[in-house]
Amino acid sequence: MARSDLDVEFEEFVAAAWPRLRRAAWLLSHDSHEAEDLVQSALAKAYASWGRVTREGAYAYVHRTLVNGYIDSVRRRRPVPVDRIGDGWVHGGEAPVDDRSELSELLAPLSPRERSIIVWRYYLDAPESEVARQLGVSTGTVKSTASRALSRLRSAHSTAGKDRP
Amino acid sequence: MTSHHDELDRLVAAEPAATGSPDxxxxxxxxxxxxxxxxxxxxxxxxxxxxxxxxxxxxxxxxxxxxxxxxxxxxxxxxxxxxRPRPKDVESRTLEDLLEDTEPSVCGVMACRFVRPAEYTKESGTVVGEVLPMGTFDGGTEVLYVARLRGVDLRTSEDAEVDVLMAGIDDGRTLRRTVWAVQPGTEPGDPDLRLYGGSKAADADGEGHHYGVIGYVAGEHDVVEVTLPDGSTRPVSGSSTGVLPGWTAFYDTGAWVDEWESRADLTYGVPGGPSCSTLTCGSIG
The missing domain is CATH 1.20.5 (Single alpha-helices involved in coiled-coils or other helix-helix interfaces)
Incomplete structure (x- = not known):
């Protein structure tokens, strides 16, 4: 395939993949700037290896790269002072209210690993076995993580606003 | 709703796609x-x-x-x-690789100090029994307790009032939940013993690593034991039959061994009673 054909193919792929990919990045990071960087980086890596990526499965490739990039970004962060700890979404780069959704509320209190499992498995629709393999956990753990996250969400809804008894 | 999968499908379907366009x-x-x-x-x-x-x-x-x-x-x-050796590309590393050397936080027994402050949420459930101290972390006492709240019976996926073994931090004024772990009586599979944790965690002083595990076993027992990969057995770091009547809740922590994989393969149990390993009966966060 000629170089220009590859470019056209890549542009079509980006146009189709971008809306979900960008949202997935936001669901992971809850930060618009970071989400933009994650998507840009994942797609640039896909472009750099486009011929090989296409054969491997472009969607699977960018999804994996996106989640890996998110985990890597978490890895590079430093601990923050204790006094920043509080209720709700008060982290830096807080998302605009319009970006919030039931799913993003579900993901907010989860650890990076749990959040990656939910977004990768359910939002990006990756096979349970692939998520489990990449994370080094059993498929049962992938399922139970989702169950517990949902349980927390329902609990949060049913007890919203209540203080400790 | 019929299952967690259906519920997540609904949330995903309701999720708006991003607007804007790529550069x-x-x-x-x-x-x-x-x-x-x-x-x-x-x-x-x-x-x-x-x-x-x-x-x-x-x-x-x-x-x-x-x-x-x-x-x-x-x-x-x-x-x-x-x-010089080529650094690994991000996409060539597994998530487990990345999490292995993840140092975003320092940790107590179970609580870790993450960048995202939403990790700690004020406990909204009812604390039903004893609050078992595990140590100090982040200016408070790290504790093990059971909260009763509206959640999900994980055996049926139905909404229900459930008891959940939690870890948290009590600063004397507020109890903040750090880990929603396991649910005595409403867990699928083996109901008698469940575990949570066992991952590699950075010590609070940043000098080394440790693991932390919390769990429960059915019945009221004086001793809960852990068997390490080298075959040695010792009592867990702490246990109580007062956290939830009819159950023995416990926590355990110890030094991380460099040869271990990403999770400590530890077996917990009571003499003459049920026992199970973190890899078989455990969950992670």
Whole structure:
């Protein structure tokens, strides 16, 4: 395939993949700037290896790269002072209210690993076995993580606003 | 709702797609730079291989190092300096690799100090029994307790009032939940013993690593034991039958062993009663 054909193919792929990919990045990071960087980086890596990526499965490739990039970004962060700890979404780069959704509320209190499992498995629709393999956990753990996250969400809804008894 | 999967499907379907558009020019530009960098690195690596094979061969052929030793300031040494081990690309590493050396936080027994402050939420359930201290962390007492709240019976996926073994931090005024762990009586599978944790965690002083596990076993027991991979057995760090009547809740922590994989394979149990390993009966967060 000629170089220009590859470019056209890549542009079509980006146009189709971008809306979900960008949202997935936001669901992971809850930060618009970071989400933009994650998507840009994942797609640039896909472009750099486009011929090989296409054969491997472009969607699977960018999804994996996106989640890996998110985990890597978490890895590079430093601990923050204790006094920043509080209720709700008060982290830096807080998302605009319009970006919030039931799913993003579900993901907010989860650890990076749990959040990656939910977004990768359910939002990006990756096979349970692939998520489990990449994370080094059993498929049962992938399922139970989702169950517990949902349980927390329902609990949060049913007890919203209540203080400790 | 019929299952967690259905519920998540509903949430995903309701999730709005991102608006806006990608910056294709910037993506292609970054991609080209990345491709160029990879080619340079690959080329230098090839040169290093040629050098590694070629120089000793030349030495053998010429009869000794004195006759063929390259100029230290010449191309060979310059090439060697530039061909340091190639850093792993992000996409070539598994998540487990990345999490392995993740140091975003320092940890107590179960609580970790993350960048995102939403990790700690005020406990909204009813604490039903004793609050068992595990240590100090982040200016408070790290505790183990059971909260009763509206959740999900994990055996049926139905909404229900459930008891959940939690870890948290009590600063004397507020109890903040750090871990929603396992649910005595409403867990699928083996109901008698469940575990949570066992991952590698950075020590609070940043000097080393440890593991933390919390769990419960059915019945009220004086002793809960842990068996380490080397076969040695000892009592867990702490346990209580007062956290939830009818159950024994416990926590355990210990030094991380470098040879372990990403999770500690530890077996917990009571003498003459149920026992299970973190890999079989455990969950992670």
């Amino acid at each position: 294709l020019t910037a993506i292609r530009h970054a991609g080209r730079r990345l491709r160029t960098r990879r080619r340079i690195v690959t080329g230098l690596a090839s040169l290093a291989v040629v050098g590694a094979i070629g120089v000793p061969t030349a030495l053998v052929a010429s009869g000794g190092p004195e006759a063929t030793a390259p100029d230290p300031a010449g191309p060979a040494s310059a090439g060697q300096e530039k061909t």
